Amino acid sequence: MVDPTRCGDVADALAEVATGAASGPDRARVLAHLADCPDCRRELEELTRVADEVLLVAPEHDPPAGFEGAVLARIAALTAEPGAPAVPAAPPPPPAESEPDPVVTALRPRRWQRVLPYAAAAAVAGLVGAGLVWQATSEERDVAASYRETLDVANGRYFHAAPIVDDGGTQVGHVFLYQGEPSWVFTVLDDTVDPGAYEVVVTTEDWSEPVAELEVDGSGGGAGATVDADIYQIERVELVGAGGATFTADLSGDSPP
Amino acid sequence: MSDEALLAGMAAGDADAMAAFVRRHQGRVYGLALSVVGVPAIAEEVAQEAFVRAWRHAGNYDARKAQASTWLLTITRNVAIDVLRVRRELAVEPAVVAEMLISPTNDSDRVADSERITAALRALPREQAMAVLLSVHFGLTAREISEKEQIPLGTAKTRIRTGLSRLRAMLEVSHG
Numbered sequence A: 001m002v003d004p005t006r007c008g009d010v011a012d013a014l015a016e017v018a019t020g021a022a023s024g025p026d027r028a029r030v031l032a033h034l035a036d037c038p039d040c041r042r043e044l045e046e047l048t049r050v051a052d053e054v055l056l057v058a059p060e061h062d063p064p065a066g067f068e069g070a071v072l073a074r075i076a077a078l079t080a081e082p083g084a085p086a087v088p089a090a091p092p093p094p095p096a097e098s099e100p101d102p103v104v105t106a107l108r109p110r111r112w113q114r115v116l117p118y119a120a121a122a123a124v125a126g127l128v129g130a131g132l133v134w135q136a137t138s139e140e141r142d143v144a145a146s147y148r149e150t151l152d153v154a155n156g157r158y159f160h161a162a163p164i165v166d167d168g169g170t171q172v173g174h175v176f177l178y179q180g181e182p183s184w185v186f187t188v189l190d191d192t193v194d195p196g197a198y199e200v201v202v203t204t205e206d207w208s209e210p211v212a213e214l215e216v217d218g219s220g221g222g223a224g225a226t227v228d229a230d231i232y233q234i235e236r237v238e239l240v241g242a243g244g245a246t247f248t249a250d251l252s253g254d255s256p257p
Numbered sequence B: 001m002s003d004e005a006l007l008a009g010m011a012a013g014d015a016d017a018m019a020a021f022v023r024r025h026q027g028r029v030y031g032l033a034l035s036v037v038g039v040p041a042i043a044e045e046v047a048q049e050a051f052v053r054a055w056r057h058a059g060n061y062d063a064r065k066a067q068a069s070t071w072l073l074t075i076t077r078n079v080a081i082d083v084l085r086v087r088r089e090l091a092v093e094p095a096v097v098a099e100m101l102i103s104p105t106n107d108s109d110r111v112a113d114s115e116r117i118t119a120a121l122r123a124l125p126r127e128q129a130m131a132v133l134l135s136v137h138f139g140l141t142a143r144e145i146s147e148k149e150q151i152p153l154g155t156a157k158t159r160i161r162t163g164l165s166r167l168r169a170m171l172e173v174s175h176g
C-alpha cells in the first residue's frame, strides 16, 4: 500500500458495501481503507442503516400453512446431537401461552452451541474468538465491531476472527476471514509493532502463499486480499516483516472436533 | 415480550422464544423473500433459512445498531440474494418489482413502519430510487444495473451513492 486509497476512491464501492451488493474484491478494498479511516467507517455505518431501512418497503405476506413448524423442525434437527436419542429426558416445560411443539420442548435444556454442524460452529467460533480479541482496548473494539457489522451486513455468510500474536504470545493485531465468492482474508496490526512492510502469508493444508503486503505506520495498518480457498481450509496466517519479525494467527485449533 | 427479550432467549437456546419470534415476523420475512425471488416455494425455503440463521446468530444481535425486524430482514435479503446468484432465471424483472414496491397502488399492504422510507424513496429522482432498490433489494451490482438499464457504469455507481446519501438526508430531517 504505497499509495493509500483515498476516501473519494472508495466512495462508490462504500455505498455498494452498505447496500450489500458489493463484489468480493470491492468489499476487500473498502475494508482495507476502513482500517485507518474513521470517517468512512462512520459513513458506512450511516449508509448501511439507510440501506437496511429500504428493506421495509416489501409488503407483508403470510407464508404457507405449516411454516412455523417447518422452521422449528429444522432447528430441532440442527440441535440434535448425532446418535443422540430423538427425545431426551427433559423436565416438563413451564406453562406457555400456546401449547409447545413436543420437538421444541425436547431441545430446550440443550446448549445449542455445542452441537451445531461445522459451518455454524465455525461462525460461532469466529464470534467467540472475536469477542476475545475485542477485549483489548475500546478503540480496537470499535474497529473490530465495525468490521463485524460490515461482515454481517455485507453478506451474512460466516466469518472468522482470530488474534495475531508475536513469538512471546502477545497480541499485536487480528485477522478476519470471510467465506464468500471469493473468500478473503483481512489482517490488522496495531501500533505496537515496528513500522514497515509485512507480507501476509496464508497457509492451508495444500499450499502456502503471500497474498498481500501490509504497510504499518506509527498508527498500525491493515491489508486484505481475496483467497482461493474456503476459510476453514486456512490453517495459519503469518505476517512476515522486512526486518525478519514474524507474527502468526493460528487457525488450526478451531477445527471441528 | 420484546424482540430483544426473544432474541436473548434464542441465544440461550430457548425454542419457545424462537417459536414466538417466528410467529411475530414470518409475514414480513416471507413477504420480503417473495418479493426478491418471486416463486412461493423458493421464497418459503429462503424464509426458513433466514429464521435458522437468526437462531444461530441471535447472540450476535445488537439492539443499539438495528431494530430486530430490520436485522432479520437483512438476513432474509442476504439469503435471497445468495439464491438469486445461483438461479439467475429467478427475478426476471427486478426493475418492475422495484417499481411496484414503491407504487401507491401497494399502499394498502404497507406496514406502518415503512411509510417514512417509502415517502423518501418517492421523493428521490426515479432513476436513483430504482438504482437503490435494485442494489439493496436484489443485490445487483452497479455493473449489473448499468447493463440492465443500459447506462454507463459510472452513472449506475453515482445513482446508488447519490440516492443513498439523499435518503439519509431526508430521513435525518424526518427524525426531527
Ligand SMILES: [Zn+2]
Pocket: A006, A007, A008, A033, A037, A039, A040
Ligand atoms: Zn476514508
